[in-house]
Amino acid sequence: MDPMGPVVLIIGAGISGLAAAQKLYKHGFKNLRILEATGRSGGRIRSQKYAKGLVEIGAQWIHGPSPSNPVFQLSTQYDLLSPEALSEENQLVELEGHPMFSVIYSSSGKQISTEIGENVVEMFSSWFQKSREFTKGGCNPEDSVGSFLRQEISCSYSNWDKDSLELKMALLNCLFKLECCISGTHSMDCVALGPYGEYKILPGLDCTFPRGYESLVSHIKASFPSDMVLLNKPVKTIHWKGSFHGSDSHMYPVQVECENGETFIADHVIITVPLGFLKEKATDLLSPPLPSYKLQAIQNLGFGTNNKILLEFEKPFWEPECYAIQLIWEGESPLTEPKTNLQQDWVKKIPGFVVLQPPEQLGHVLCAFIAGKESEFMESLSEDEILSTMTSLLRKCTGTPNLPPPISILRTRWHSEPYTCGSYSYVAVGSSGRDIDMLAQPLPEERECAKPLQVLFAGEATHRNFYSTTHGALLSGWREAERLIDQYPALHSVFSKSKL
Template identity: 45%
Template sequence: MDSAVLMVLAGCRSPLMGWHISLIISLWKRSLLRQMLSDKLSMNSKNSLKKSPKVVIIGAGIAGVGAAGKLVKQRFTDVQIIEASCQPGGRIRSSLFGKSVVDEGAQYIHGASMKNPIFQLAKEHGLLEQAHNKSGTEWAVFTNTHKQLDLDFTEQIRNLATSILKRAHLLAQEKGYTQAKSIADIFLGEVKILLAQWRGDHVDQRRQKLGVLSMFMKWQCVHLATNGLGEVSVHEYEEYKNIEGDDRNSQGLFPSLLQKLLDDIPRDKLLLEKPVKQILWNGNFESENGSHYPVRVVCEDGEHILADHVIVTISLGCLKANSQSLFWPRLPEQYLHAIQNMGFGTMNKIYLEYEAPFWGENVDIIGLVWEDESPLSGQKPNLVEWWRRVPAFYVFRPTERYGHVLVATISGKEAEFVESLSPEEVASDFTKLLRQFTGRPSLPMPKNVFVTKWFSDPYIRGSYSHISVNSTGDMIDALVEPLPQTTEGTSSPKLQLLFAGEATHRSYHSTTHGALLSGWREADRLIDHYSTK
């Protein structure tokens, strides 16, 4: 009954009519109340449907935790993270060493500005004071013949090498290198041109220049977590996008930030030590209460977890090792092709603690140049002399917090091999190396050694991704498409399998901000799906 009718009836003076009016109004109010209650129940039912889908997230790295946090904030009430290891974090991990805690994995904010979500969150949670220690730039560069090279000289050669890498994909086009596939193809071609220009140099100087270039190549291999630049696509630096801002050395920040993100997620929504054996999808699995779900996650302990949606944040290294058996039905061929061909390698850190420093007070980096090495001789694995793969040692600061600590970085097969060595073997080999380069036979042994072991971790199997010579950025985009694929005439529930993790971000692969953004991306996909349903 509309308000106009009520106003007309209310204007009638007859007592009988007044009684009828009261009855009509009373009945109308009851009807209105019932309708409002019905609408509310219907609305609650719709809201319940929107908020109650069961989402299982495999992996409690920053991608998985980020996805869960966003879903929980959007009132998805049935979100479960299952993590294979005994602690959350994935490749964010820290360990006690020396006087403090050191980062085994993620350490740098790549692009310390408000355009970086990691930087934004760190600022929001008051964690940036942990990132005040920028990576130093004061070099001391030694050769294997215990010469200390002039810093202007080494800087000039390193700038040449950096320029080549930054322009690699353009050089491939400009010079008509249509057959060039790897960064090494371009880099070595340019080195040959430089070598011709250096023909008039003294032989020792020419060797030192080539040695610096070789050191730089090893450094880039560490940066890319690869065995050699011959494995990396010439389009790697074209696909990867830098965020404005410096690379901020942020020891200890990432574990603290991860904990802040975990604080938004109810504790019972995280299950640890829960490795996944198989993911069965595109099915119709019935739960104990009679509900039906399209996905069943089978854990190694025998437990089965049913889900409407599963966000897979497993590392690319782990996917490479297990993708054939992990999913049933098997993933479509283009997904398997992308997983197997995208680049993923190992970079390890080796921490050394000394009673007292043997390096200069202002030295931040100790560079190692082998005068008998040249980029043109290639980068073949050399496990017998594995230490040759280390381009530099970094001084940890502030000393008051960490003590007298150096950290070496190493990549490739040598990085995998060093995981098998004892701390005593590493200490002995590094001591011989540093005595040779500094020309100080009495240089002390480190009192403590710690080696990260990312390759032998069965739930990681390496460090991070890159665009390999066998892959493209398009493959990353292909892997990001949810399953089952949407085709006309199919009635399968949508968005059963979604993929996140640093290797699924085309522009920011290999980074924590890429991993976090990928988790948010898949959370948003589900949020949008239910908000428009």
């Protein structure tokens, strides 16, 4: 066997691809290359200068920063987090419910009592927890999280105070919009109820990176040679089950053909591209084509868009202790289906704003989240149109007609990104966790076990319990690296001895 190990190609330099490369390199695999379609590494982790500091275009938080989260562990090892994030107290926080908003504004320009808000969030959180209890059955395969939540509301609202009924419905409708952002879906009616509880929520108070999420990417990349990552190499076709001549006179089963005609041969290829890209390209990406069960799994699973609109203000109109602003539209209810005019009403899909911290480093910046079809429509608008709409929205909801407009705007466009085609995955109605496992299954299939593995799959959409997260993506990269390490025990043995 080549002392450098087998030739491994990794498609995609997001965190799953980088994590796979890091682990393989550490275990003696030196014939490694990462082919990245774009001009940068990091994938859906992207930090950018804005206002007075750095903001996140993609992944925002470490969700559940505690000892069981590998992203938290790596970030701690690399000394990338604040002392507060590392405190034991923060690591023990159990986020069972939903985040509270410190200020709630209505579409008539009134500020709503936080007491009513807390009451509604408490109710919604209890129903939300119940929606996670169907993993062992008890519901129809076509049931959605949205339909379940509406059923719970319908069984409860007759006991509510009539004077606050309409307001509570509007607040609940806003929480549905927030949940769409969290799940990366257009509607909670798209999210399957049965498998919903398989997603694991880790303990810990969500935290950010003082020097940007990309600081983690930089540290992972620094652990292996920089020339292993080849940028601007979009892949056209992955030919497998073949016999391709190498320059070393060996025959290789895999050849990767790039859009520019360049080819690379390999023993193994790890595909780490987003599910959104697979939905667009999977039928033509591999030759021979992917098995029908894999194509079906790709089609079944959900992949939606969650975008951000960042607004910088010269002076804050919010109080220093305000950390989040909720917006509700009077007259809306989760029990009625609104007739939406995207041109006029896209902005109503925004559940609110997060106040980015700390202002002394960033400036005065609000970050709105928006999901679904409205989010995709927003991508088609100019920044001037968005800024004008957001100024009108804030003037209307705060009841301040002369509120100064933002001094700058930055919005994300994940649906328009050709190699991403959205934000992250969810288990859609009609799919299940089994589809995630199908997507993660390497090729050739087990029944062809006489043949060594040629095509492996990683990425957040391939992790059954942590899909949609950076820690899911990281773990999936490690998982596929381990799969290859297990196939080459002799290499690992030689490498271990050489380190002694």
